[in-house]
Amino acid sequence: GAVVSQHPSRVICKSGTSVKIECRSLDFQATTMFWYRQFPKKSLMLMATSNEGSKATYEQGVEKDKFLINHASLTLSTLTVTSAHPEDSSFYICSAIPGGTEAFFGQGTRLTVV
Amino acid sequence: AQSVAQPEDQVNVAEGNPLTVKCTYSVSGNPYLFWYVQYPNRGLQFLLKYITGDNLVKGSYGFEAEFNKSQTSFHLKKPSALVSDSALYFCAVRLSNDYKLSFGAGTTVTVRA
Numbered sequence: 001g002a003v004v005s006q007h008p009s010r011v012i013c014k015s016g017t018s019v020k021i022e023c024r025s026l027d028f029q030a031t032t033m034f035w036y037r038q039f040p041k042k043s044l045m046l047m048a049t050s051n052e053g054s055k056a057t058y059e060q061g062v063e064k065d066k067f068l069i070n071h072a073s074l075t076l077s078t079l080t081v082t083s084a085h086p087e088d089s090s091f092y093i094c095s096a097i098p099g100g101t102e103a104f105f106g107q108g109t110r111l112t113v114v
Numbered sequence: 115a116q117s118v119a120q121p122e123d124q125v126n127v128a129e130g131n132p133l134t135v136k137c138t139y140s141v142s143g144n145p146y147l148f149w150y151v152q153y154p155n156r157g158l159q160f161l162l163k164y165i166t167g168d169n170l171v172k173g174s175y176g177f178e179a180e181f182n183k184s185q186t187s188f189h190l191k192k193p194s195a196l197v198s199d200s201a202l203y204f205c206a207v208r209l210s211n212d213y214k215l216s217f218g219a220g221t222t223v224t225v226r227a
Contacts, residue, residue, distance in 0.1 A: 001160060009155075032213065043204065043217045044158075093157050097213055101165055102148055105157035 002028050002098040006106025013084055013113055021079045021109045023050075023094030029074035030096040034103070035067075038091040050077040050094075084113040116141040118205050120218035128226055133195040135221045137188045137205030147188040148206040148215070149179055158204060164188060165210075175199070195225045 003026040013019045023033055031052045036044040048069050049057040056069035066088075068080040081088050089112050095103040117140045127133050139145055146165055150158040162173025164181040172178045179190045188205060205218040 004157075006157065034213075034215075041202075041220070041222070043219045046214060049214070091155070095158075101146060102160050102163050103213075103215060104160065105150075108155065108157045110155060 001102075002026075002096070002104045004094065004096055004104045004106045006094055006109055008109060009107055010110045011112070013111070015085055015113055016083055018080055018082045019084055019111060021081075021092055021094075021111075023077045023079070023096075023106050025075045025096050025098065028096075028098040030077075030098065031074060032096065033071060033077040034095045035069060035077075035079050036093045036095065038093060038108075040091075044093065047079075052077075081111065084111070086113045089113045116145075116207055116209065116216045118207050118216050118218035120203075120205055120221045122221050123219070124222045124224065126224045126226065127195050129197050130194050133190075133192040133199065133223065133225070135190040135203050135205075135223060137190065137218055138186050139188060139205070139207045140186065141207055141209060143209050145207050146210055147179075147181060149173065149177070149188075149190050150204045150206060152202045152204065152220075161190070161203075195223075197225050197227050199223060200225045 005024045007022045033050040035047045038044050047062045050069045050071040052071045058064045071077040093108045095105045097103045119138045148163045149161040169181045203221050206215045208215045
């Protein structure tokens with residue numbers, strides 16, 4: 001299957017700082033990528049749809065100024081958690097749908113804000 | 115609107131026994147249905163999908179699922195479970211013309227030796 005690579009896999013940051021998470025499609029081009037958040041032992045919540053060369057589309061209730069998404073190329077989307085707080089601690093996962101049917105997911109990023 | 119229900123939080127089976135993980139869905143239109151598996155602190159791995167055609171679909175690692183339109187179900191099955199199948203399983207649905215996936219709450223499968 002297609003490969004989606006996410007980096008870093010784990011990050012610890014201090015409250016008030018910003019953290020950038022990268023999502024790359026390694027063997028295909030992705031005009032659209034998706035960012036999810038997952039709480040412990042819970043389902044995935046779609047945060048936003050990342051569109052190459054244009055603004056991201058955020059789901060209702062997701063603060064676009066807190067979760068900045070940039071999709072500057074056909075193989076890279078980034079999620080920046082700005083002014084992070086402990087409540088932003090979570091597991092963040094990106095995905096893409098290269099063939100038009102099933103989605104492929106990155107390995108996920110465990111963010112801990114202390 | 116679309117939604118997915120996984121009625122069981124946990125499924126426990128003995129190794130070698132059949133495994134079933136239940137999923138029902140609600141969608142306005144023709145569904146694309148998927149099963150994914152997640153191991154601790156990892157992303158989701160694709161297992162199988164139903165798009166159209168044969169109602170019984172076979173996927174990775176010996177898993178299969180049956181699409182039942184009248185019951186709006188897409189249960190995941192494996193004839194003989196392995197300890198290594200212990201993981202968190204998600205059912206997901208979307209429409210053919212919308213890439214947004216809706217996930218079930220997930221079912222934790224524990225296979226005991």
